[in-house]
Amino acid sequence: MKLALVVPCYNEEEVLEDTTKQLCELFDQLHKKGKIDEESYILFVNDGSKDQTWNLISKFNEQEKWVAGLNLAANVGHQNALYAGLMTAYKNVDATISIDADLQDDINVIENMIDEFNKGNDIVYGVRNDRTSDSFFKRFTAQSFYKLMTVMGVKSVYNHADFRLMSARAVEQLGNYKERNLFLRGMVPLIGYNTSCVYYARKERMAGESKYPLKKMLSFAFDGITSFSVKPITMISWIGILVVFISICAMIYTLIGHFLGNTVSGWSSLMISIWFLGGVQLLSIGVIGQYIGKTYVEVKERPRYNIDVLLESKSVGKEND
Ligand code: UDP
Numbered sequence: 001m002k003l004a005l006v007v008p009c010y011n012e013e014e015v016l017e018d019t020t021k022q023l024c025e026l027f028d029q030l031h032k033k034g035k036i037d038e039e040s041y042i043l044f045v046n047d048g049s050k051d052q053t054w055n056l057i058s059k060f061n062e063q064e065k066w067v068a069g070l071n072l073a074a075n076v077g078h079q080n081a082l083y084a085g086l087m088t089a090y091k092n093v094d095a096t097i098s099i100d101a102d103l104q105d106d107i108n109v110i111e112n113m114i115d116e117f118n119k120g121n122d123i124v125y126g127v128r129n130d131r132t133s134d135s136f137f138k139r140f141t142a143q144s145f146y147k148l149m150t151v152m153g154v155k156s157v158y159n160h161a162d163f164r165l166m167s168a169r170a171v172e173q174l175g176n177y178k179e180r181n182l183f184l185r186g187m188v189p190l191i192g193y194n195t196s197c198v199y200y201a202r203k204e205r206m207a208g209e210s211k212y213p214l215k216k217m218l219s220f221a222f223d224g225i226t227s228f229s230v231k232p233i234t235m236i237s238w239i240g241i242l243v244v245f246i247s248i249c250a251m252i253y254t255l256i257g258h259f260l261g262n263t264v265s266g267w268s269s270l271m272i273s274i275w276f277l278g279g280v281q282l283l284s285i286g287v288i289g290q291y292i293g294k295t296y297v298e299v300k301e302r303p304r305y306n307i308d309v310l311l312e313s314k315s316v317g318k319e320n321d
């Protein structure tokens with residue numbers, strides 16, 4: 001089979017050399033075993049890096065036969081960069097595999113993914129069954145994230161990040177999902193087809209820093225929920241109903257107090273209710289605003305990415321000459 005490995009890279013100069021070496025060795029092995037064709041390639045997508053990443057990619061494109069490079073015109077974020085890579089790659093291969101540039105995901109299961117593909121699965125998820133290498137904080141936030149997603153009714157594969165195999169036709173289908181706000185691990189399960197999982201332990205980042213600091217992680221989680229579920233709006237309605245119920249009880253209580261003659265000044269209860277209701281209203285408006293904001297972003301239908309240069313790998317380039 002023809003395989004394209006898609007690797008989004010943002011300021012990854014520190015890990016790129018090592019990553020390229022490991023991936024090329026893997027491709028050599030897979031090729032020797034007859035698992036992948038000569039025309040397979042590793043597509044590094046440079047997501048508008050500010051460091052030497054693109055220079056390194058072009059250098060490896062010269063030196064290594066498996067390496068191809070895609071330079072995006074600006075930084076568009078992990079999900080969009082990955083999407084750009086998949087859309088560029090799927091047309092001339094049988095399947096794509098996406099993986100992060102820091103190789104925190106175990107590249108040895110790629111062979112298992114290919115086997116699963118050959119068994120007739122269109123989508124194969126890489127699932128971490130061990131997170132001991134992650135910090136307690138990362139583990140905790142990640143776990144809360146998956147739990148919250150389930151509570152909110154978003155279907156996603158537990159402990160699966162964006163390490164996955166997709167057949168060419170699955171990627172083609174993905175192209176029909178028109179939303180701008182990409183959350184691939186929520187979208188891919190919607191495609192359907194036969195799917196399966198392979199399991200691995202996640203390693204530590206080789207070098208460089210995580211590009212997902214807390215702030216980005218939170219906004220990613222928020223996107224994941226609000227792009228896939230309207231439960232938050234439903235929840236607000238329930239909170240509203242609860243507040244009305246409480247107010248009625250309080251009203252009855254106050255009225256009884258009034259008719260029994262022990263009228264207090266009522267200042268504190270008044271203040272509390274004003275603040276409480278104000279809070280609930282602000283919260284509701286905020287959540288509704290999030291959805292309106294999303295609609296605004298979606299109706300603009302801006303392009304997800306702009307391509308600057310595509311360097312084909314030697315293995316593919318040879319074919320076209
Ligand atoms: N990445 C990207 N564009 C960005 C941020 C990140 O292409 O704007 C890439 C990054 O180079 C890496 C992957 O997305 O290959 C995942 O990032 P990272 O490893 O920092 O995230 P973590 O593993 O800490 O969640």
Ligand code: MG
Pocket residue numbers: 100102104205210
């Ligand atoms: Mg990482």
